[in-house]
Amino acid sequence: MSMLRSYVSGRWHTPDVEGAPLHDAVTGEEIARISSAGIDMGDALRWGREVGGPALRELTFHQRAQLLKALGLYLKEHKDELYALSYRTGATKTDSWIDIDGGFGVLLGYASKAKRELPNDKVYVDGNLEPLGRGGTFVGQHICTPLRGVAVQINAFNFPMWGPLEKFAPAFIAGVPSLIKPASQTAYVTEKLVELMLASGLLPEGSLQLVSGSAGDLLDHLTEQDLVGFTGSASTAQHLRTHQAVIRSSVRFNAEADSLNCSILGPDAVAGTPEFDLFVDQLVSEMTVKAGQKCTAIRRALVPSNLLDDVAEAAREKLARVVIGNPANRETKMGALAGLEQREEVRRSLKALLENASVVYDESSFVDVDAERGAFMSPTLLKAAADAVQPHEVEAFGPVSTLLPYDSPSDAVALAVRGAGSLVGSVVTHDADFARDVVIGVAPWHGRILVLDRDDAGESTGHGSPLPMLVHGGPGRAGGGEEMGGMRGVLHHMQRTAVQGSPRVLGAVTNRWVTGAPRNTEDVHPFRKTLETLRLGDTVVAGPRTVTMADIEHFAEFTGDTFYAHMDEEAAAANPFFGGRVAHGYLVVSFAAGLFVSPEPGPVLANYGLENLRFLTPTFPGDELTVTLTVKQITPREDQDYGEVRWDADVANQKGESVARYDVLTLVSKR
Numbered sequence: 001m002s003m004l005r006s007y008v009s010g011r012w013h014t015p016d017v018e019g020a021p022l023h024d025a026v027t028g029e030e031i032a033r034i035s036s037a038g039i040d041m042g043d044a045l046r047w048g049r050e051v052g053g054p055a056l057r058e059l060t061f062h063q064r065a066q067l068l069k070a071l072g073l074y075l076k077e078h079k080d081e082l083y084a085l086s087y088r089t090g091a092t093k094t095d096s097w098i099d100i101d102g103g104f105g106v107l108l109g110y111a112s113k114a115k116r117e118l119p120n121d122k123v124y125v126d127g128n129l130e131p132l133g134r135g136g137t138f139v140g141q142h143i144c145t146p147l148r149g150v151a152v153q154i155n156a157f158n159f160p161m162w163g164p165l166e167k168f169a170p171a172f173i174a175g176v177p178s179l180i181k182p183a184s185q186t187a188y189v190t191e192k193l194v195e196l197m198l199a200s201g202l203l204p205e206g207s208l209q210l211v212s213g214s215a216g217d218l219l220d221h222l223t224e225q226d227l228v229g230f231t232g233s234a235s236t237a238q239h240l241r242t243h244q245a246v247i248r249s250s251v252r253f254n255a256e257a258d259s260l261n262c263s264i265l266g267p268d269a270v271a272g273t274p275e276f277d278l279f280v281d282q283l284v285s286e287m288t289v290k291a292g293q294k295c296t297a298i299r300r301a302l303v304p305s306n307l308l309d310d311v312a313e314a315a316r317e318k319l320a321r322v323v324i325g326n327p328a329n330r331e332t333k334m335g336a337l338a339g340l341e342q343r344e345e346v347r348r349s350l351k352a353l354l355e356n357a358s359v360v361y362d363e364s365s366f367v368d369v370d371a372e373r374g375a376f377m378s379p380t381l382l383k384a385a386a387d388a389v390q391p392h393e394v395e396a397f398g399p400v401s402t403l404l405p406y407d408s409p410s411d412a413v414a415l416a417v418r419g420a421g422s423l424v425g426s427v428v429t430h431d432a433d434f435a436r437d438v439v440i441g442v443a444p445w446h447g448r449i450l451v452l453d454r455d456d457a458g459e460s461t462g463h464g465s466p467l468p469m470l471v472h473g474g475p476g477r478a479g480g481g482e483e484m485g486g487m488r489g490v491l492h493h494m495q496r497t498a499v500q501g502s503p504r505v506l507g508a509v510t511n512r513w514v515t516g517a518p519r520n521t522e523d524v525h526p527f528r529k530t531l532e533t534l535r536l537g538d539t540v541v542a543g544p545r546t547v548t549m550a551d552i553e554h555f556a557e558f559t560g561d562t563f564y565a566h567m568d569e570e571a572a573a574a575n576p577f578f579g580g581r582v583a584h585g586y587l588v589v590s591f592a593a594g595l596f597v598s599p600e601p602g603p604v605l606a607n608y609g610l611e612n613l614r615f616l617t618p619t620f621p622g623d624e625l626t627v628t629l630t631v632k633q634i635t636p637r638e639d640q641d642y643g644e645v646r647w648d649a650d651v652a653n654q655k656g657e658s659v660a661r662y663d664v665l666t667l668v669s670k671r
Helices: 041-057 061-077 079-089 093-117 162-174 184-199 234-241 244-248 274-292 305-320 340-353 409-417 432-445 487-491 503-510 549-559 569-574 585-596
Strands: 006-008 011-013 020-023 030-034 124-131 139-146 151-154 178-181 208-210 227-232 252-257 262-265 300-304 357-361 380-384 400-406 422-428 446-452 494-501 538-546 604-615 624-636 642-652 658-669
Touching (some): 020 184, 030 184, 041 178, 061 093, 061 162, 061 184, 079 093, 079 184, 093 274, 093 487, 139 503, 162 178, 162 184, 234 252, 262 274, 274 422, 300 305, 300 409, 305 380, 340 380, 340 400, 409 432, 432 446, 538 585, 549 585, 585 604, 585 624, 624 658
Parallel strands (some): 151 178, 151 227, 178 208, 227 252, 262 422, 380 400
Antiparallel strands (some): 006 011, 124 139, 357 380, 604 658, 624 642
């Protein structure tokens, strides 16, 4: 049998030992062996820190995003190879689509978000500039920079593709190398994934490593700059979290553990309503997709007492139509568990659950398989009393769920929180007030909550589908962590540091102009400069322009904005903010644009918006306006012949008082 390889310290490693056998979940056939014998874990981490880290940090956020996008598209071209292996884990085509194409989606999603939300730079500026002195010469700014270690990523068996990629993507964008340690049962899929990723030639050397087999003494070599991301059982998470090296060096540790997720049916969702059908469909889907081997699957279905029998009957009928068998068969809707050991573990948990529950359904037969050699199991729906204990303490990590009755919204909340922390909960109702009460009640115990009804069902991705732009994690039993989460996932791999200094120095550190830093006023109007020749602090000062009563009245007539503060002297005088008629704020902004614009065709291609607009002081008839426009931030686009320029606009009156401040956003050509 073939031995799975590891990729560490810049080379592939095949252990020279017998290794442990890995079996096809469908046929029971031995398909590979696995061992991490012979790997120098300390050297692998050193390689990541000394080779991978510097290579990644040479790139900007946008450059890393470009590579991530290209990698996602490259992997999509090779997905047939991954699907063929995925079937051997017991996954159906739909299951594999979630794992494989879902993994590609994470890469592409992070690439897109990074280009939209992060600068084309190596430093992330977090929050606003903080004034620390009265004179404006001493200021503070929080910045985020990538940690100088390795993100050690320990993954579960149920998603051998999506699991590694959803950890790798934010680490890569942040500029931190990854070392992937997959669960052994399905590591042959992850090995192929890493082989393809490396073969793409897109990844800087050292940015990705793979350990197939036991982690050995890997955690012993952690430093204060390394991170650990774990997905798996709550007990294993607790063991890793208390490792001496993790504690000694305060290693940043994120756990996403199994949890007793619930779905709550609203009292309004009686049989015959769209919400009733949605609840039953979702329950059956969560029991059967990936054979229930999802950390987000519904383990507890909370139903109004008077609807319990209706839900049980509807779920029973739907489960009876689920075809279970060989995942390569197109008619199969549910495949095998990951292996015979996993099936035995589920059966042990099911036995414990039956101490407090009765069986609603467990009658499925299997098609086109050897049920003894393959890890197949009928989906099993249970029913328990409201005061049952086991459903809130025991998780059968397979196609098992328990119906539980409740009598009021507060009862539903109380049952939900008995899970002691969950990754996800769902509320299926068309009653917005019920949804609000339940969401607010259970939110402290949940990382994500789906509210499903007839309005969003057409676009909903479902109870069990994490998305890269939202956090994936939960408190308590669920591990206390947050994977993914858009830029939150990226910033998890970075250190937030408060920097104090002068505006000039803070501008140099953050690569953006800040108030109080020097301005460059030249004869050349900044609008006449290309992106390459613009510099932070380039400034144009224009004005003054006197605002007349005729201007105000013309603007009101032209736009239709006849608000009393502009048109009614008596009413405006009574307004405590004005004391008389004032100019429209948008008239001020329009006059400012007319003052600072350089109208001839040139490098400035378009104005695409304003941000952070504030009107600070009223503008009265007779006031004289001057605008100061300063280059604040320059963001080249890697794949375009133009970039974005953010300008600081400060409109002041004849007294030197700022009447309006805002950012102007323009597109400027590179040549």
